[in-house]
Amino acid sequence: MTAPLLQVANLTKHFPVRTGVFSRVSAQVHAVDDISFDIAQGETLGLVGESGCGKSTTGKLILKLIEPTAGSVMWRGERIDRLRPGEMRKLRRELQAVFQDPYSSLNPRMRAVDIVSEPIRNFESVSRDEIHERVAALLDKVGLRRDQMVKYPYEFSGGQRQRLGIARALAPNPRLIVCDEPVSALDVSVQAQVINLLMDLQQELGISYLFVAHDLAVVKHISHRIAVMYLGKIVELTDKRSLFEDPQHPYTEALLSAVPVPDPRVERKRVILSGDVPSPVNPPPGCRFHTRCPYAFDRCRIEEPKMIAVRPGHWVACHLREQAARGV
Amino acid sequence: MSTLALPSARSASPTWLRLKNALRRHPTAIAGAAVLGVMILIAVFAPWLGTIDPQAVAPIRRLKPPSAEYWFGSDMLGRDVYSRVVYGARVSLAVGLAVALFSTLVGLAIGLVTGYIRWLDAIVMRIMDGLMSIPSVLLAIALMALTKASIGNVILAITLAEVPRVVRLVRSLVLTLREQPYVEAAVAAGTTLPRILTRHILPNTVAPLLVQATYVCASAMITEAILSFIGAGTPPNIPSWGNIMAEARSLFQIAGYLIFFPGICLSLTVLAINLLGDGMRDALDPRLARRM
Numbered sequence: 001m002t003a004p005l006l007q008v009a010n011l012t013k014h015f016p017v018r019t020g021v022f023s024r025v026s027a028q029v030h031a032v033d034d035i036s037f038d039i040a041q042g043e044t045l046g047l048v049g050e051s052g053c054g055k056s057t058t059g060k061l062i063l064k065l066i067e068p069t070a071g072s073v074m075w076r077g078e079r080i081d082r083l084r085p086g087e088m089r090k091l092r093r094e095l096q097a098v099f100q101d102p103y104s105s106l107n108p109r110m111r112a113v114d115i116v117s118e119p120i121r122n123f124e125s126v127s128r129d130e131i132h133e134r135v136a137a138l139l140d141k142v143g144l145r146r147d148q149m150v151k152y153p154y155e156f157s158g159g160q161r162q163r164l165g166i167a168r169a170l171a172p173n174p175r176l177i178v179c180d181e182p183v184s185a186l187d188v189s190v191q192a193q194v195i196n197l198l199m200d201l202q203q204e205l206g207i208s209y210l211f212v213a214h215d216l217a218v219v220k221h222i223s224h225r226i227a228v229m230y231l232g233k234i235v236e237l238t239d240k241r242s243l244f245e246d247p248q249h250p251y252t253e254a255l256l257s258a259v260p261v262p263d264p265r266v267e268r269k270r271v272i273l274s275g276d277v278p279s280p281v282n283p284p285p286g287c288r289f290h291t292r293c294p295y296a297f298d299r300c301r302i303e304e305p306k307m308i309a310v311r312p313g314h315w316v317a318c319h320l321r322e323q324a325a326r327g328v
Numbered sequence: 329m330s331t332l333a334l335p336s337a338r339s340a341s342p343t344w345l346r347l348k349n350a351l352r353r354h355p356t357a358i359a360g361a362a363v364l365g366v367m368i369l370i371a372v373f374a375p376w377l378g379t380i381d382p383q384a385v386a387p388i389r390r391l392k393p394p395s396a397e398y399w400f401g402s403d404m405l406g407r408d409v410y411s412r413v414v415y416g417a418r419v420s421l422a423v424g425l426a427v428a429l430f431s432t433l434v435g436l437a438i439g440l441v442t443g444y445i446r447w448l449d450a451i452v453m454r455i456m457d458g459l460m461s462i463p464s465v466l467l468a469i470a471l472m473a474l475t476k477a478s479i480g481n482v483i484l485a486i487t488l489a490e491v492p493r494v495v496r497l498v499r500s501l502v503l504t505l506r507e508q509p510y511v512e513a514a515v516a517a518g519t520t521l522p523r524i525l526t527r528h529i530l531p532n533t534v535a536p537l538l539v540q541a542t543y544v545c546a547s548a549m550i551t552e553a554i555l556s557f558i559g560a561g562t563p564p565n566i567p568s569w570g571n572i573m574a575e576a577r578s579l580f581q582i583a584g585y586l587i588f589f590p591g592i593c594l595s596l597t598v599l600a601i602n603l604l605g606d607g608m609r610d611a612l613d614p615r616l617a618r619r620m
Contacts, residue, residue, distance in 0.1 A: 092518035119517040
């Protein structure tokens, strides 16, 4: 395998909670805590977890829309997490994004052609005719008609808007697109179309995706590898097959058992979690999942589990697996 | 608005479509626009509306009640009140429109910058709060006391008094807009700050600013009249509605008609502008429109 396109190491983001008259920092929201992963050229890494676990924050950290508290982001071997905005801007053509809400992520006062061509015009000075040509080609690619380029966003449907968002992300020929829940605002039938479009584009152009989602079925369809996040931590990271066939972390097990199976005769073991996700302002000590884990024991409450490889390429952060691996 | 203009068929911008459709459903706004339009026409064509020199003095024929010769009567110096009121429309409208234009432009520039540059925000907004804590009429009077009476200075003084309100509005709009996903998307797309401001933030402030501008215009006309009325505004030889009323005030019991016509014109114009502003607000503010 070639060197990874993107390497994230020990990435951490704490948001300060300010209270009182003088805006004293009274607490920290541990949105993302010490996570590491990498993405290879042409690969899709799925990032799943329930709401508020820090998946979208991770996407924004990589895009440098927010500054990390600690850790590093390497883009093709170069650290980008400490770049100043002007230096980062030059890299942005290689690193694009598709956002969750196809309604609010397109400026309502710009026509499709201006929206899609914005990243092109940011980096190149091109003639009007050439922009016209390139936008037309992009619209073709995402399955919109050329004559729709003079329309405003309100004249498009949700699925069409998301296609516009994808066309915009493709415009500067990026190598990686951070997809922040790109289909969760769409109908199921439209979801499938958009997912398939993203996969076709990957086949054709060799783009990598960081695909953030909370829907396991969607992630299973599009990803090569999947990282499961819980309360700001990655608890399991492996290729799609081992995750679905042999989940190692109790949280992954619970997540998988919550995926509906369209066959009433299939009997399954249901793992039902009790309780709520603890607050990220005050995450539990030890393993963050111990408050809801059916297998938790003393060590889980004190010591934070490290990422270990249960087999090559299958990483999990759980004391149970560590003991099993050591043969205890 | 956009840097691209394609020769092919283009659809109209959503702002103007909304404005046009909604105003059509708003009879009061149309009435306001019509009255304002008539007032502007009167001001522009003042010399051709059967007027005589508004400053021509005829002491023999002073304090005549309204008649065929003096439609609105004559004042204590025998000047034709009709001519003075018609020419006064020029002053009042010029002050109103100029203040609306200048305070919007200045407020827009300051508001955009303070909304985006956080450390500047704290300083500038404290100054604006300070200015706003002084009643705008009082502030304008104080400023007029510092300079000599001229229309330019009246416009300047009222503009200074109105700017903080526009800054507050623009700043609050910018603070909301900068959190919009499409602004975040523009940052991710590598758009520079100046382009984000002009392409994404500015066009979205136009609608509320337009509405605010009508209110600023109306209140500037009132302030101008107040300044003139107390003798701190437009020089007395220039006929403005405030000046005419100020001179008529002392003769109110002998010649009440003198104060009547400029007063009516001022109220009517301000009412018209406010009605137009209300109609535009309903048309352009989706949150209010939905409630209707």
